[in-house]
Amino acid sequence: xxxxxxxxxxxxxxxxxxxxxxxxxxxxxxxxxxxxxxxxxxxxxxxxxxxxxxxxxxxxxxxxxxxxxxxxxxxxxxxxxxxxxxxxxxxxxxxxxxxxxxxxxxxxxxxxxxxxxxxxxxxxxxxxxxxxxxxxxxxxxxxxxxxxxxxxxxxxxxxxxxxxxxxxxxxxxxxxxxxxxxxxxxxxxxxxxxxxxxxxxxxxxxx
Amino acid sequence: xxxxxxxxxxxxxxxxxxxxxxxxxxxxxxxxxxxxxxxxxxxxxxxxxxxxxxxxxxxxxxxxxxxxxxxxxxxxxxxxxxxxxxxxxxxxxxxxxxxx
Amino acid sequence: xxxxxxxxxxxxxxxxxxxxxxxxxxxxxxxxxxxxxxxxxxxxxxxxxxxxxxxxxxxxxxxxxxxxxxxxxxxxxxxxxxxxxxxxxxxxxxxxxxxxxxxxxxxxxxxxxxxxxxxxxxxxxxxxxxxxxxxxxxxxxxxxxxxxxxxxxxxxxxxxxxxxxxxxxxxxxxxxxxxxxxxxxxxxxxxxxxxxxxxxxxxxxxxxxxxxxxxxxxxxxxxxxxxxxxxxxxxxxxxxxxxxxxxxxxxxxxxxxxxxxxxxxxxxxxxxxxxxxxxxxxxxxxxxxxxxxxxxxxxxxxxxxxxxxxxxxxxxxxxxxxxxxxxxxxxxxxxxxxxxxxxxxxxxxxxxxxxxxxxxxxxxxxxxxxxxxxxxxxxxxxxxxxxxxxxxxxxxxxxxxxxxxxxxxxxxxxxxxxxxxxxxxxxxxxxxxxxxxxxxxxxxxxxxxxxxxxxxxxxxxxxxxxxxxxxxxxxxxxxxxxxxxxxxxxxxxxxxxxxxxxxxxxxxxxxxxxxxxxxxxxxxxxxxxxxxxxxxxxxxxxxxxxxxx
Numbered sequence: 001x002x003x004x005x006x007x008x009x010x011x012x013x014x015x016x017x018x019x020x021x022x023x024x025x026x027x028x029x030x031x032x033x034x035x036x037x038x039x040x041x042x043x044x045x046x047x048x049x050x051x052x053x054x055x056x057x058x059x060x061x062x063x064x065x066x067x068x069x070x071x072x073x074x075x076x077x078x079x080x081x082x083x084x085x086x087x088x089x090x091x092x093x094x095x096x097x098x099x100x101x102x103x104x105x106x107x108x109x110x111x112x113x114x115x116x117x118x119x120x121x122x123x124x125x126x127x128x129x130x131x132x133x134x135x136x137x138x139x140x141x142x143x144x145x146x147x148x149x150x151x152x153x154x155x156x157x158x159x160x161x162x163x164x165x166x167x168x169x170x171x172x173x174x175x176x177x178x179x180x181x182x183x184x185x186x187x188x189x190x191x192x193x194x195x196x197x198x199x200x201x202x203x204x205x206x207x
Numbered sequence: 208x209x210x211x212x213x214x215x216x217x218x219x220x221x222x223x224x225x226x227x228x229x230x231x232x233x234x235x236x237x238x239x240x241x242x243x244x245x246x247x248x249x250x251x252x253x254x255x256x257x258x259x260x261x262x263x264x265x266x267x268x269x270x271x272x273x274x275x276x277x278x279x280x281x282x283x284x285x286x287x288x289x290x291x292x293x294x295x296x297x298x299x300x301x302x303x304x305x306x307x
Numbered sequence: 308x309x310x311x312x313x314x315x316x317x318x319x320x321x322x323x324x325x326x327x328x329x330x331x332x333x334x335x336x337x338x339x340x341x342x343x344x345x346x347x348x349x350x351x352x353x354x355x356x357x358x359x360x361x362x363x364x365x366x367x368x369x370x371x372x373x374x375x376x377x378x379x380x381x382x383x384x385x386x387x388x389x390x391x392x393x394x395x396x397x398x399x400x401x402x403x404x405x406x407x408x409x410x411x412x413x414x415x416x417x418x419x420x421x422x423x424x425x426x427x428x429x430x431x432x433x434x435x436x437x438x439x440x441x442x443x444x445x446x447x448x449x450x451x452x453x454x455x456x457x458x459x460x461x462x463x464x465x466x467x468x469x470x471x472x473x474x475x476x477x478x479x480x481x482x483x484x485x486x487x488x489x490x491x492x493x494x495x496x497x498x499x500x501x502x503x504x505x506x507x508x509x510x511x512x513x514x515x516x517x518x519x520x521x522x523x524x525x526x527x528x529x530x531x532x533x534x535x536x537x538x539x540x541x542x543x544x545x546x547x548x549x550x551x552x553x554x555x556x557x558x559x560x561x562x563x564x565x566x567x568x569x570x571x572x573x574x575x576x577x578x579x580x581x582x583x584x585x586x587x588x589x590x591x592x593x594x595x596x597x598x599x600x601x602x603x604x605x606x607x608x609x610x611x612x613x614x615x616x617x618x619x620x621x622x623x624x625x626x627x628x629x630x631x632x633x634x635x636x637x638x639x640x641x642x643x644x645x646x647x648x649x650x651x652x653x654x655x656x657x658x659x660x661x662x663x664x665x666x667x668x669x670x671x672x673x674x675x676x677x678x679x680x681x682x683x684x685x686x687x688x689x690x691x692x693x694x695x696x697x698x699x700x701x702x703x704x705x706x707x708x709x710x711x712x713x714x715x716x717x718x719x720x721x722x723x724x725x726x727x728x729x730x731x732x733x734x735x736x737x738x739x740x741x742x743x744x745x746x747x748x749x750x751x752x753x754x755x756x757x758x759x760x761x762x763x764x765x766x767x768x769x770x771x772x773x774x775x776x777x778x779x780x781x782x783x784x785x786x787x788x789x790x791x792x793x794x795x796x797x798x799x800x801x802x803x804x805x806x807x808x809x810x811x812x813x814x815x816x817x818x819x820x821x822x823x824x825x826x827x828x829x830x831x832x833x834x835x836x837x838x839x840x841x842x843x844x845x846x847x848x849x850x851x852x853x854x855x856x
Binding site (some may be wrong): 017020021024025028031032035038039042043046047061065068069072073075076079080083084183186187190193194197198200201202204205206207 | 221222225226228229232233236239240243251252255256258259262263266267269270271272276277279280283284287290291294295298299302303
Binding site for chain 3 (some may be wrong): 028
């Protein structure tokens with residue numbers, strides 16, 4: 001809290017609903033950031049329907065589905081970690097938070113393998129193979145790398161945020177009476193999950 | 208803070224709702240993957256979007272607690288979604304017709 | 308800021324300027340989370356940048372004083388108008404009133420001690436300063452200042468060798484600053500109003516900041532992603548915008564304007580909010596149609612997000628798009644017209660005092676009317692085909708943006724600066740400066756409409772002799788206006804150091820809460836919970852006015 005509040009008054013302003021409101025507003029900005037990319041995807045998909053279909057055959061549906069399951073499960077674990085904290089189950093909450101982070105890590109590992117495979121096949125921006133393809137195929141991969149890349153960055157940020165929450169939990173800064181930070185972290189993670197929920201069919205399931 | 212105790216009480220048997228939603232999400236994922244294998248043209252993508260929307264709805268209302276938040280939060284979410292939808296619709300005014 | 312003994316306000320209370328917290332010297336300012344200090348920090352930076360933007364404008368006019376080369380080459384000229392736009396829009400008017408006066412006065416007007424997220428507020432300021440520093444780097448580093456225009460259109464923004472990535476990063480960061488300010492204000496208005504202050508007891512300035520906050524939060528991310536993609540395009544050639552790789556440059560324009568049109572309402576709506584405060588105070592009458600004005604701010608935010616492609620009528624869009632956006636553009640004029648009508652109605656039978664804030668407010672109404680109506684003209688498809696990308700547009704934008712946001716900031720300074728620092732400026736000088744500024748403004752910008760109608764293209768380094776007389780008048784007008792602006796600033800600046808000390812809480816006779824706290828306010832604004840009344844209750848003054856008649 002700001003220094004002046006501690007010296008001048010003993011009352012420290014706390015407003016959990018306000019904190020959650022602020023977090024939701026921030027989530028909207030993230031949603032719309034990705035929304036802009038979905039706009040671009042929609043337009044190019046509409047204009048280059050067949051090329052997108054062809055390019056999407058390169059996608060590995062198995063890894064995509066696995067990653068979807070991983071993120072959905074991690075959403076559950078962070079949600080339950082909050083419920084656990086509400087009921088005073090500190091160790092359970094901490095365990096669930098760490099499982100969430102681990103799932104995030106596995107997601108990123110999968111992504112790494114996917115990307116290296118695609119790059120190995122010559123499907124990356126600026127590659128000699130890709131430049132010779134149709135416009136729609138170039139665009140598909142442009143969108144693929146940017147959207148999953150930006151999403152991956154958000155997964156990393158989310159993991160870092162949750163790691164901080166783990167620290168706060170261990171130090172009893174997050175407690176059954178004061179856990180809005182954990183709720184906010186959870187909200188961020190759920191948004192990352194929702195974005196993937198839409199990315200998955202649009203890139204992997206359009207063959 | 209009473210509200211927190213209320214929250215905890217609502218979740219008295221509350222862990223189960225999260226498991227149920229999780230199972231629902233997995234089921235929906237399975238459906239969407241299965242449907243993708245069937246080529247129904249435009250319907251396939253529409254189905255995929257609808258299923259993704261249902262999954263998002265579940266995450267929003269249960270995992271993100273939108274269901275238990277005050278009304279103002281729900282209005283906020285609708286405002287954001289309204290903007291996204293209407294912008295997409297207006298954007299397509301320039302792409303879906305073919306003259307000029 | 309000198310914390311001299313004179314800053315102690317009338318009740319012997321320590322003002323926010325004198326408060327000594329944990330930090331000393333400059334750190335007491337740049338590490339302060341006090342919304343009032345943050346407002347002052349923004350103000351100093353903002354006004355400095357305005358001078359820079361104004362100098363660039365002056366240089367543009369100098370180059371255009373006659374056909375052919377006058378002072379610089381075309382490349383430099385392109386950099387001038389690009390920087391003029393980037394600075395004036397992204398660094399001056401978009402942060403503008405919310406960052407300075409919103410920060411300083413919103414909590415006070417609501418009866419609160421600070422905004423909802425004070426540390427986030429300070430972070431917004433740091434982002435703002437970082438954005439500004441990056442723009443300076445973009446000018447100084449090899450590669451040269453950007454030359455694409457502030458609109459960064461594809462494909463040139465991908466091909467130019469100037470410092471685009473730094474510039475785009477600067478704008479991205481500035482956008483983030485804007486988002487966080489909006490987020491802070493929305494939450495503040497929902498959560499920190501005094502217990503007895505319902506939504507409809509809130510001042511109209513707060514309503515304006517609320518609507519603006521929503522625009523900031525919702526549309527700014529679109530330009531964030533769009534500019535990010537241009538950076539990615541320059542570095543990785545992904546092809547999303549590059550026509551050589553299958554990208555669609557018109558798609559860039561759509562995304563750019565989905566933000567940049569509502570952005571003009573980020574600029575205008577807070578200024579309209581200020582005018583809604585000044586007019587009742589200096590007409591000594593309650594505002595006409597409070598709810599209409601409040602809701603019109605929301606309506607502008609909503610409708611303003613639906614009209615963006617009117618910037619693209621000649622870009623090659625489909626007929627459907629053209630008709631739809633033209634119609635929506637006519638509709639968006641309505642809530643603005645409601646405001647102008649209500650302000651005018653407030654003046655009717657009012658007891659008008661032509662103090663400097665009121666002069667700027669009245670000028671606002673005049674300039675906005677011209678600017679807004681020319682906007683409706685541009686919304687007519689058959690007309691826009693001829694005047695798009697001409698000086699008509701440049702005239703329009705300066706009348707609306709400078710006329711609303713610019714004059715709004717000048718009005719705010721004359722209205723609120725004395726409250727902020729506890730010193731009064733010289734009113735006579737302020738009035739003279741106003742007239743010089745206002746007359747210069749019109750000689751500078753009105754010829755734009757004429758020559759634009761006659762076909763003079765915008766952003767053009769050179770022109771045909773038939774346009775010379777208009778450019779000449781305009782450039783001379785710019786000298787008069789700049790003189791007026793410098794005179795105005797000098798008068799205000801002198802007051803900071805040598806102005807007459809005021810301890811009056813209510814300098815102008817306003818009815819909103821800031822006029823019932825100390826001058827300058829104490830650290831926590833209120834010692835006890837404030838009494839909440841109707842913010843425009845000029846009953847006392849109305850009775851007096853009646854008696855005089």
